[in-house]
Amino acid sequence: MSLDVVVEHSVSLGRLWSEDGLDIMIAPTSVVVADALITWNVNLQWVCDLDYVPDQERPLDLVAFAAPCLWRRRMIAALVAAGREHRVALSSHSVTALQAAIENGLGIGLLPPESVRTGSMRVLKTSAGVPEPLTVQYGLYAHDRRTPVVDAAIDVLLKDIPATPGP
Structure with missing residues (x-):
């Protein structure tokens, strides 16, 4: 597995997400027009x-x-x-x-x-x-079209996020 991590301000992350530039994203819910897998404050x-x-x-x-x-x-x-x-x-x-x-x-x-x-x-x-x-409310986002590797990465992230289920 190869992992490329992007640390950017929220506005840039929202833009990258809308351009399908990320498989998984953690960002404020206010910058994304999508449903989060989970959210937390x-x-x-x-x-x-x-x-x-x-x-x-x-x-x-x-x-x-x-x-x-x-x-x-x-x-x-x-x-x-x-x-x-x-x-x-x-x-x-x-x-x-x-x-x-x-x-x-x-x-x-x-x-x-x-x-x-x-x-x-x-x-x-x-x-x-x-x-x-x-x-500030944050969310963990992932596209519907996911590989098993992306799902495994999500599982790792979910272990450390104090979250509530998304919609």
């Missing part, structure tokens, strides 16, 4: 370094994934809806870069719980001037 939390204190009088410094990331769009939309001024202080395609920037006090970010380094980051509460945590 990812809860995104507003995080900062241990000593960061947001100044209510100044725009929030954000650490965000680079555009056209859907998490970034939702992050900014939530801040706009809450009337909270902000600016993107750092953007990157790398979660490791975002973690380092947050840990070093460059700003706040939106991360899933498994990416929050509890020894050097803390979760912000709404009382700190951030919106409620955001939830």
Whole structure:
């Protein structure tokens, strides 16, 4: 078996899927017009370094994934809806870069719980001037025309995904 893995932002993955460029895909359900085999929610939390204190009088410094990331769009939309001024202080395609920037006090970010380094980051509460945590729904997608190898790969993925059955 040969495995080619593509790690891209969601918009690109959705495009690749619609062009039949992928056999299996994990992506937000909002970028795909197809039924997922299973879906699950990812809860995104507003995080900062241990000593960061947001100044209510100044725009929030954000650490965000680079555009056209859907998490970034939702992050900014939530801040706009809450009337909270902000600016993107750092953007990157790398979660490791975002973690380092947050840990070093460059700003706040939106991360899933498994990416929050509890020894050097803390979760912000709404009382700190951030919106409620955001939830993004993900799905595991596979075309109907599958080989036994693709089905075997799906079985491996299903073992580690905390999911609910798709439609």
